[in-house]
Amino acid sequence: MNNDSSSRIVARLKERINTSPPGARLPSTRALVAEFAASPVTVQKALQALKMQGLVEGRPGVGTFVRAARTARPSDYGWQSAALGSPQTLVPSASATMRTVPNDAISFHSGYPDRELLAERLVQAALARAARGETALSRPPVAGLPDLQSWFARELGETTPAGINPPTPSDVIVLPGSQSGLSSIFGALVGNGQPLLIESPTYWGAILAARNAGVRLVPVPSGPEGPDPSELARAFEETGARMFYAQPHYANPTGAQWSGERGEEVLEVVRDHGAFLVEDDWAHDFGIDTTPVPIAARDDSGHVIYIRSLTKSVSPAIRVAAVIARGPARERILADRGAETMYVSGLLQAAALDVVTQPGWQTHLRSLRHQLQSRRDLLVASIREHAPQVHIENIPKGGLHLWLRLPDGTNLDKLMRDCENDGVILAGGNEWFPAEPAGPFIRLNYSGPNPGAYHQGARILGRALKHSYQ
Structure with a gap:
């Protein structure tokens, strides 16, 4: 079993924990192995993750129990505001492109190439x-x-x-x-x-x-x-x-x-x-x-x-x-x-x-060039077929990204929420402008995982665009 299996067990057990009273005992490891058709190692890994999150506690020789919720005293950091004073500049948080998203999402938002495009060996x-x-x-x-x-x-x-x-x-x-x-x-x-x-x-x-x-x-x-x-x-x-x-x-x-x-x-x-x-x-x-x-x-x-x-x-x-x-x-x-x-x-x-x-580095770069070309062309074709409302001003001759101008009046925030609800993660274009954005844009990464899902992602984008006007 892999990390995905462990994550699924954690998610299912969280649902059970949320409806269980404090002190309730979870099924034994053997019972969980049978219930989830998983290996003992995978089940133990899931239980350890729940312990790290403070949701359960283990009692040696007895079992694993739902941890009682603790009412924490609210922290007061007001003194720091006076000590630090007003910031000289208002620095934004990290980019949305750095988000970690579920493995089953269609991820157009990232700024990095997928692992299969790296010279792993x-x-x-x-x-x-x-x-x-x-x-x-x-x-x-x-x-x-x-x-x-x-x-x-x-x-x-x-x-x-x-x-x-x-x-x-x-x-x-x-x-x-x-x-x-x-x-x-x-x-x-x-x-x-x-x-x-x-x-x-x-x-x-x-x-x-x-x-x-x-x-x-x-x-x-x-x-x-x-x-x-x-x-x-x-x-x-x-x-x-x-x-x-x-x-x-x-x-x-x-x-x-x-x-x-x-x-x-x-x-x-x-x-x-x-x-x-x-x-x-x-x-x-x-x-x-x-x-x-x-x-x-x-x-x-x-x-x-x-x-x-x-x-x-x-x-x-x-x-x-x-x-x-x-x-x-x-x-x-x-x-x-x-x-x-x-x-x-x-x-x-x-x-x-x-x-x-x-010597293998140059061989890898030649292969990478062809892989990026096929991914870029696939994404462009998918957008043109399923989201024709979008304007592609430039087909990049290199790099990792496709920059798309959306129709005037597009509610960018709503579009991104609707797409995410359907499993497609976008990167809104506003954060790439040093001043006010020149219009509604999104940036799509064609070097991300699962290029086979590009058509589906473009189809979801096109559908969401029909309902995203101001």
Whole structure:
């Protein structure tokens, strides 16, 4: 029996507990094994879960009993409000994309690829080797393992054109995930109350990191081909900002990809204003119809701060990323990272490096490209067939997501509730806007579990849309 079986037993026993008086005795383990046709290990696991939740208690040699409810004294934390004062910024809670949902739900909301899209054997073997190696017992350098720094520098350097100095390993800072890098960049290089230009819509985690740093967000509208360079220049001039955060390749949530010409134009605007471009290359390994060439490869004057993550492509359990920056900006980011985390686990760094340097990694990426293409196309076809009211502005050339514009007047909250009641979990588009949303949107993840359910999920979405107008 697996975890799902144990969870079902827990749910059934909870129903019984809710209707039983305190002190009531549950059936014996042997009786529960017969009732649920489960193994003794699975039943014991379910009972242990109920004990951890405080619902039952075991009495050795006697049995398991419904625990008497305790009336707890209400906690009073009012003193903390006076001690802490008003927050400088109102930081939202974690994104709805991080929700854990039932296994039988059709999950369109997540921001991570399904386990079957990961190089599982490579990852497990790499973790085993790392656990036996020196990095399991030693402290790595603050900026990262030298070999991993070299790998990140080499990856970017391979796309650097002639006449541009490629990055060196000493330009690389290894991070415990790109989210921490964004926090350091915004906090150390922008600062509290200062303006930050940011694409709209954009990655919710960047919005969260910026707000947590007290940065003032200035939205720059961005479409399937990126922002209008003239609008970007105007925003720099009007605000005096010195930084622009963007995702030139397979943007989250829109899937947009800038052309090479658009990238050159944006870089020119940034240079003209003596500013920084923060290039978030989170989906570098998720190309489908194109292969991304980072804008950072065309800059050796320190205007582009480049972030690349391995967390989604290697494993969510291996939170390893890197920022490549030059000059004083790099030193400020490193100082902030050192104060925050001191260093990144050497074991995780070694495992990540092991995975991406194995011959099988490139084979995996080629297979991944085809799998993402088939999933993307299946979801697009499902939406067009069963939810034709939805507008698909852009078929992404890579990444993990499909960005959908809903009909004007759609009650987004009602739509999401109705879909969830029918077992379909959506991610509403509002949290990807740094200011007011430009309309009703949803983001669907085509790399999630059970692609065979895409047609059913789209059918439920289309049906719910008919009853979701304001």
